[in-house]
Amino acid sequence: MSFSFGFANAELSDDELLPTPFVADNEGVQERPNTLANPLDAEWLKSTDIPQPAVVPLDKLLESLDDVRLSFEEVQTPQQAIKLFRRELFDVKHQLMSEDNAESDSPDQRAELDILMGETNEDVRKNVYEGGLKSWECSLDLVDFLSSQGPKSWPRVAELGCGTALPSQYIFSQYLRQESHLGLRLLLSDYNESVLRLATLPNLIIAWAKQVLSQEQWAALQQTRDENIAIMEDELQLTQELLSAFRDDLKQKNIELYFISGTWSRSFLDLLKEIGWTPSPELLLLTSETIYQPETLPVIAELLLELISESLRGGYPFKAYTAAKDIYFGVGGSVAEFEQYVSSKTRERSLPLQLTTHKVNAGLKRSIVAIE
Template structure:
């Protein structure tokens, strides 16, 4: 691991903006989105999936196991992908007969901030039928980069599912602010898929292009 990731693990904070974005922790909304995915989404053989801010990669792994054609994983920190995401894929997909094909043709990995990842995906002309992201919209300053990434790589008839808390104390963002941000977007629209009652309520919303 590099020094930045180790600093993130040793810090009393789960986030060091621009250095470590919490990728080594499994967050509550990931469980919410895993349950929703299992109960409501059926993949076709050709479906392409992108998990933004993947951390453990559990959402993408669930998609692989449920028949998605390929899943691409993104996290801010390269070390999260190397030491957390990829080992989790290997462990949870141990029943897959062709491991070489799994990692060579069904999985791909991107790291860095969302603006750079957007450029990489555009150069590769990658579009996804499904995008999943959990606990990534805690900082209002990053909403524009996040939404532009989604719009740039979501297929014309694709759907993005975003899970988050209503508010993130000490950071300032949350689902309410994000939904208001989407309301002002000229291409995307959102709808609430699920609300989880808790001391800090959590929600899952669906994004797609306007008709």
């Protein structure tokens, strides 16, 4: 199955530029019982046609970016005008073209590459690509919402279906701005490893460089191999020295970055335990634009509930925020379906959770569902 959401802008829809104040909505939705087994254990999630969850080491991602020149733009959130940085989509395509090796690509890799290159005019293709190179509206809504909650340091943050990872970038930048050394463990999960490599990590590196480096360092670290390289405000040459400075600064500031590609399933949760990421004290869970398919909506809901349950068992504080369009026309997912599922499971399992939906007033109705 494939489809396009049909936004006017190549990367953001027009109504993201409009003011979008939040309004809390605690009205319940009509619920229906769910008698299925836990969706995280579904057999189809174990299929060899679906990328299984796997840790992608930071060093592996950094090596793939050595000597890459990034072109990027500054974007602002619609309500709070929070400044964020995002690699240009054309620049991602340029890197992909320079790396293209059609002879060695598998059919699945070729299909993914064609979508990433824009050859198929698709935003998403089931079991192949989940739209991670674009910055969807709700990710900016989530940044505004986090800002509206006031300053708060979360030692462990997981963004599920991170894509360009703008909410995580906001958390990351806030931590850098505080000049804290208390520690930040940031987990970034996306279906496609290529998205983690081409968008997720580059956006964090750009945000780090813009915030941490002086003008002299900005220039010097880019010119270590060639002093004649042009220094631009919206481009960044990823020399080995710059990437080493990034890695060293993370260590000095007690920041740990974890990257996981592949589908969500029971194996995903097992993997988190293997790497010592769960149970997590003071856990913040973030996800946006991940409930658009009825088939996978219960999977992300159960993943959130499983992680929340681990925090409850350990007596740790937590929050989980899910940002989404109220209705995904032509696809089937909706905020109401998500609310219904989480509410029914909360009652069924006697979980002491509060579900609050914050409505975003915009041309295309959107919401943020908070589980606390």
